[in-house]
Amino acid sequence: MAVPVYRKATLVSRKESPRGYVHLVIREEQIARTAGPGQFVMVRGWHTGDPILPRPFDIVLADPLKGVFRLCIKVEGKGTRLLSTLKKGSSLYVTGPLGKSITEFDSAGTALLVRGAGAAAVVFLAETLSKLKKPVYTVLSASTKSRLVCRALLEEFSNDVFIATDDGTEGYHGNGTDILDQLIREGKVDTVYTCGSHRFARHVKALDLAGKVKGYLFLEGNMGCGMGDCHGCAVKKDGQDGYFLVCMDGPVFRSRSVVVEP
Amino acid sequence: MAVPVYRKATLVSRKESPRGYVHLVIREEQIARTAGPGQFVMVRGWHTGDPILPRPFDIVLADPLKGVFRLCIKVEGKGTRLLSTLKKGSSLYVTGPLGKSITEFDSAGTALLVRGAGAAAVVFLAETLSKLKKPVYTVLSASTKSRLVCRALLEEFSNDVFIATDDGTEGYHGNGTDILDQLIREGKVDTVYTCGSHRFARHVKALDLAGKVKGYLFLEGNMGCGMGDCHGCAVKKDGQDGYFLVCMDGPVFRSRSVVVEP
Amino acid sequence: MRMQDFSRDRLTSVSPDLSVDIAGVRFPNPVMPASGAYEVDEIHDNFFSPSELGAVINKTIFLHPRPGNPPPRIWETPCGMLNAIGIPSDGAEVFIRDKLPALRRLGPPVVVSIAGETMEEWIELAERIEATGMADLLELNLSCPNLSEGIPWSTEEKTLERVVSAVVSRVKLPVIAKLSPVVTDIADMARTAERAGAAALSMINTYKGMAIDIKKKRPALGNITGGLSGPAIRPLAVWAVYSAHEVVKIPIIGMGGIDGPAAAIEFLLAGASAVAVGMYNFIDPFTMKRTIEGIRTYLAEEGYSSVREIIGLAHVK
Amino acid sequence: MRMQDFSRDRLTSVSPDLSVDIAGVRFPNPVMPASGAYEVDEIHDNFFSPSELGAVINKTIFLHPRPGNPPPRIWETPCGMLNAIGIPSDGAEVFIRDKLPALRRLGPPVVVSIAGETMEEWIELAERIEATGMADLLELNLSCPNLSEGIPWSTEEKTLERVVSAVVSRVKLPVIAKLSPVVTDIADMARTAERAGAAALSMINTYKGMAIDIKKKRPALGNITGGLSGPAIRPLAVWAVYSAHEVVKIPIIGMGGIDGPAAAIEFLLAGASAVAVGMYNFIDPFTMKRTIEGIRTYLAEEGYSSVREIIGLAHVK
Ligand SMILES: Cc1cc2nc3c(=O)[nH]c(=O)nc-3n(C[C@H](O)[C@H](O)[C@H](O)COP(=O)(O)OP(=O)(O)OC[C@H]3O[C@@H](n4cnc5c(N)ncnc54)[C@H](O)[C@@H]3O)c2cc1C
Ligand SMILES: Cc1cc2nc3c(=O)[nH]c(=O)nc-3n(C[C@H](O)[C@H](O)[C@H](O)COP(=O)(O)OP(=O)(O)OC[C@H]3O[C@@H](n4cnc5c(N)ncnc54)[C@H](O)[C@@H]3O)c2cc1C
Ligand SMILES: Cc1cc2nc3c(=O)[nH]c(=O)nc-3n(C[C@H](O)[C@H](O)[C@H](O)COP(=O)(O)O)c2cc1C
Ligand SMILES: Cc1cc2nc3c(=O)[nH]c(=O)nc-3n(C[C@H](O)[C@H](O)[C@H](O)COP(=O)(O)O)c2cc1C
Ligand code: FES
Numbered sequence A, B: 001m002a003v004p005v006y007r008k009a010t011l012v013s014r015k016e017s018p019r020g021y022v023h024l025v026i027r028e029e030q031i032a033r034t035a036g037p038g039q040f041v042m043v044r045g046w047h048t049g050d051p052i053l054p055r056p057f058d059i060v061l062a063d064p065l066k067g068v069f070r071l072c073i074k075v076e077g078k079g080t081r082l083l084s085t086l087k088k089g090s091s092l093y094v095t096g097p098l099g100k101s102i103t104e105f106d107s108a109g110t111a112l113l114v115r116g117a118g119a120a121a122v123v124f125l126a127e128t129l130s131k132l133k134k135p136v137y138t139v140l141s142a143s144t145k146s147r148l149v150c151r152a153l154l155e156e157f158s159n160d161v162f163i164a165t166d167d168g169t170e171g172y173h174g175n176g177t178d179i180l181d182q183l184i185r186e187g188k189v190d191t192v193y194t195c196g197s198h199r200f201a202r203h204v205k206a207l208d209l210a211g212k213v214k215g216y217l218f219l220e221g222n223m224g225c226g227m228g229d230c231h232g233c234a235v236k237k238d239g240q241d242g243y244f245l246v247c248m249d250g251p252v253f254r255s256r257s258v259v260v261e262p
Numbered sequence C, D: 001m002r003m004q005d006f007s008r009d010r011l012t013s014v015s016p017d018l019s020v021d022i023a024g025v026r027f028p029n030p031v032m033p034a035s036g037a038y039e040v041d042e043i044h045d046n047f048f049s050p051s052e053l054g055a056v057i058n059k060t061i062f063l064h065p066r067p068g069n070p071p072p073r074i075w076e077t078p079c080g081m082l083n084a085i086g087i088p089s090d091g092a093e094v095f096i097r098d099k100l101p102a103l104r105r106l107g108p109p110v111v112v113s114i115a116g117e118t119m120e121e122w123i124e125l126a127e128r129i130e131a132t133g134m135a136d137l138l139e140l141n142l143s144c145p146n147l148s149e150g151i152p153w154s155t156e157e158k159t160l161e162r163v164v165s166a167v168v169s170r171v172k173l174p175v176i177a178k179l180s181p182v183v184t185d186i187a188d189m190a191r192t193a194e195r196a197g198a199a200a201l202s203m204i205n206t207y208k209g210m211a212i213d214i215k216k217k218r219p220a221l222g223n224i225t226g227g228l229s230g231p232a233i234r235p236l237a238v239w240a241v242y243s244a245h246e247v248v249k250i251p252i253i254g255m256g257g258i259d260g261p262a263a264a265i266e267f268l269l270a271g272a273s274a275v276a277v278g279m280y281n282f283i284d285p286f287t288m289k290r291t292i293e294g295i296r297t298y299l300a301e302e303g304y305s306s307v308r309e310i311i312g313l314a315h316v317k
């Protein structure tokens, strides 16, 4: 396993796309060199104060040669707002890579069912699978066309990207799970990763329990440290007592092993 | 009296001179228009956190036409360090002008006895006196030549600037009070303002009590608000019970009216 | 056209009612200054008019003049500050003559904050304030941590009961008991104050703390210890209000680290009927105005027609 | 040449001694983790070696396994955080088999933090830890605010006295009593713990607090309340240590909001013989290392030859 580092790093570029999502490219060579799909970093763009804790973000892509990695951040509250206003050249503190890297790639076909900032979580996996010439089908969902996230990247690494919007402004007018079900019926996928929607998570877990796919969830949780110190990021185990820690046991979990909140 | 405003203002330029002192020029038209000598502003270049309170700084000069005013900040602790790293174009929150403006200018000759950041406090007064064609003699003291603050500005507005350094690297090798005493003996000054040294303050107060000059002190104190809310900036009255508030009753005090700390 | 008029009507009709009732006194909105952290004068009037506040209050007065503590009186801490002001006071006479009439003229209900050094002083001061006819509510500062006279009145149940019931028995004005949080369980103190006849509670005063100046190697404050206020203590204060709300029926004025609408709403949801802003007035003199406006926006966005609907809403039944 | 050698000698001789004595155990330096806020594993070893610490400690264990509280377990607050982890624990057996030997091998003194749900559990657990021969000190977590079993053991003098003296009478290991600050006067509790036989004190555990999620209009934590830690509480914790130092002779391990050397030095000057870093490990995993180095620099610059010279120095006599 790659052991994480804590470093002062430099913001080498920032871009907003779509509105409300900023893409940050950060220079930190060791993280760029050792990160794998599914891993995340803890980022702090402020000194002690309010906010005080670092924030977790998935590594969208890492370029070991250039020594940079990319995040895609949805502007939500205090921390993400501050991060979104950082200017090129600013310093930030990053700890990573954190969490378990995905290491099994032996599926016949993989579906990525994502929505909102959840799209950021699976880009690295899509890239890895595409390098391994494994078929990747992405179902990218949003409320409306202008809220589709990481679309170009996912198109680059997927065999096919299916768009689903709630209002029908682009692609399928309806629920992304319908497209997933269709892909399964067509026998194209035996493995599904999902991120960004509780509804998706419940659906994938049901498919997993029914034996139709191997289902995986990218989970979140309020994180204090990202490295097992605080025990804050608990998620309930399914079928046994106790909790997993998202930062140490995840952030990617087999869907049947965890309780999905309603 | 000019009533203070609380505004988001813009940093239009910053310059370090000498090392460890930054000069900030801030655009805020109302403050620039209404400020008078002896007044100060409370400045915050951060959001809630650590530091949290605004910091007080004397208005070095105000340009009502350009709508800007200037501060000269000695880098001391957290707050001044953060202020010193602000880049041109940054926003800061300013409240001002605060404190009582100096309004008596009928002295025959005025001496300004200053050291360190204390030099920043008297520039505005020197400018005002020079506009009124009143003689101004400045005694500018420092540990060594390279620590002389606001020298060029004081030279511009004073009839004479006498330098005193502890190590003799420039000007008089010794205590600035010797030069002051000489000016008084020569009959050039009947009024003294001092800032930046407890030793100077004690000396001026002694002269004042002895009836040799009208002595005035620029006082400091830990300030929470700068406008009379917190009662934090207390300074003990001399000759009577109780305290003055530096922010409301000062920051400039007749030296005989206050207790000078040892 | 008609459609537009109609929707404008609807918007008007849902503009939420901000008024609250504190012990029979109507506050036009639930936001007031905390005692000792906001002066009514020309400077402040220029930021926004104190007549827009839910209520006004003076810095605690004592019967006799007091000089306050020697400096340093304040010290910054992470997201907070320590103060050991020591309540300088002009005494009752000057207050009644010079300051109270000015507060009265502003419009909002007037809360007069008082403190006594002895039981007799509490009673005399309360009676003198009542006699002016210029106060709507009396707040007993039972909780200042900076007095050398000993521990605050509200950290011991019997003492608290004694002073509150003594004052309540002598005046008709509704009495607010302002409690110290430096106790094992503040809900017990809230219950005691209610039983003793308090018509409302102010919660909380500052927490006892200290800082050390590591350059001087001495306590940073002239008084050695001071009271901690500011956003740092907000989670403690919200809990104090929440736990008191579970056991008392009288209204609570919540405070401790309120820096804007979100924080104020936390207190309302926890069970405060009104809120007070202390330290943050120093940092942003518009905090109270922003808070009033932000509460209004929150209520409108969340579909409430009155602030009273959200008071205590966070309680898990 | 001789001159140079001489001055190098002098420099060496003034390089300050960081070691302290806690209840007869020598800590090579006064900086350790706070229980429950630092794991010893490969990840952390990669930042800096835990063998550089003044002491090591485990997250509090109970006799039997416990799952901990439902999420959300943590919530950020201004300059602090609330936690309601609920002390998930593998229980004594797994701890003694898997974790304790790893702590022991690191080098620094090993403090084992334990808690019981009943008097019998306290005693059994203490005896089992002592029997391993792998602990140097036993820390009794008498102060966790997140247990549903009732109020912390150390908020009531009789209970505190009972549990400390029971454990002390059964084991030879020096016992550290970790106190809750949620009391009217923590100095009383410090005195009680000393009288009951505690060989040292850890001060303080977290303050009871809560936050409300204003979007959900519900308490932010799964457990409703939690414990507040971080720089926000530092002025309260410094006061706790300072006031206890005035009344007890046993050494104090100070903690609460330490984020680097300056904060640690505040605690030492207030009377702590060692310090512990909790929440700040999450924010900057190098905090403890920075703190050790910064204390050394401070001592050298201020001309002290041992950290012991500054312990309690801020007390105004
Ligand atoms: C492993 C992991 C990977 C993530 N990857 C991404 C990503 O790639 N892109 C992205 O936009 N977002 C991602 N998130 C969510 C992101 O961390 C939160 O949106 C962010 O922390 C919110 O911070 P804030 O200050 O803006 O919000 P605030 O609401 O102000 O935060 C307040 C507190 O709540 C916590 N918090 C609030 N919402 C969340 C949340 N959803 N998850 C965890 N903690 C939360 C914060 O850490 C903070 O302590 C990820 C979360 C996790 C756990
Ligand atoms: C009326 C007035 C005018 C001033 N004018 C100038 C000026 O023109 N140029 C200049 O360089 N300095 C000036 N000062 C001093 C300046 O305000 C302090 O140096 C500054 O507040 C230190 O902040 P810090 O965060 O860097 O220091 P820190 O030591 O980190 O501050 C910690 C706390 O102590 C308070 N504090 C520390 N030192 C002082 C001090 N000397 N005076 C007041 N509060 C202090 C701070 O407000 C803060 O709350 C003035 C002070 C006053 C009261
Ligand atoms: C500088 C200062 C002075 C205070 N003076 C008083 C006072 O005179 N009477 C009183 O009841 N409370 C006083 N307080 C306490 C506040 O009213 C309030 O209870 C406390 O500060 C918590 O609110 P905050 O965190 O918003 O400041 C004072 C607080 C500060 C910061
Ligand atoms: C996430 C978390 C978990 C904690 N778990 C424990 C624990 O298991 N046992 C214990 O004695 N204290 C525990 N504490 C309290 C700390 O040891 C410490 O006393 C407190 O957090 C104050 O220090 P700090 O402000 O540096 O965090 C915990 C604190 C945090 C933040
Ligand atoms: S975030 Fe701290 S243990 Fe997972």
Ligand code: FES
Residues within 6 Å of the ligand: B222, B223, B224, B225, B226, B227, B228, B229, B230, B231, B232, B233, B245, B246, B247, B248
């Ligand atoms: S700084 Fe607040 S009263 Fe002077």
